[in-house]
Amino acid sequence: MAADKQHCDFLIVGGGMAGCSAGYFLADKGSVIILEREDQPGYHSTGRSAAVYATRYGNATLRTITRAARSFFLNPPAVSRRGSKRSMTPTTSLDSTPPR
Numbered sequence: 001m002a003a004d005k006q007h008c009d010f011l012i013v014g015g016g017m018a019g020c021s022a023g024y025f026l027a028d029k030g031s032v033i034i035l036e037r038e039d040q041p042g043y044h045s046t047g048r049s050a051a052v053y054a055t056r057y058g059n060a061t062l063r064t065i066t067r068a069a070r071s072f073f074l075n076p077p078a079v080s081r082r083g084s085k086r087s088m089t090p091t092t093s094l095d096s097t098p099p100r
């Protein structure tokens, strides 16, 4: 490993959905380095996600974050490569989560 020192305002450990999302928003406020121990980002849970927006999935913290992200998904800041500004589309899924 090179002995060069790197400086940043924000150091994020983990290049999954959480770390990359934090990095995206923090990049407006300073320099960001994301440390990922695998050889590519999104290798673990993020890479296995079915990418279904489900407000009943996970614990209370996760459900709160999911609800808070809704407006971002409906109006993402960048136009996707497919030409649609919307990053969510309706789909059909079978949800076996018990009622909370």
Ligand SMILES: Cc1cc2nc3c(=O)[nH]c(=O)nc-3n(C[C@H](O)[C@H](O)[C@H](O)COP(=O)(O)OP(=O)(O)OC[C@H]3O[C@@H](n4cnc5c(N)ncnc54)[C@H](O)[C@@H]3O)c2cc1C
Pocket: 013, 014, 015, 016, 017, 018, 019, 035, 036, 037, 038, 041, 042, 043, 044, 045, 046, 047, 048, 049, 050, 051, 052, 053, 054, 057
């Ligand atoms: C099969 C499956 C399906 C899913 N489907 C959905 C779904 O449809 N909808 C939904 O909302 N959620 C779904 N989820 C859950 C969702 O994928 C996770 O909640 C989310 O991806 C977690 O993101 P994360 O960034 O917290 O974790 P991760 O994606 O696991 O990222 C953490 C990263 O940190 C890295 N790391 C850890 N320790 C270190 C270290 N010491 N140094 C450097 N790097 C480190 C890891 O290598 C990893 O890349 C699903 C999960 C699974 C497994």
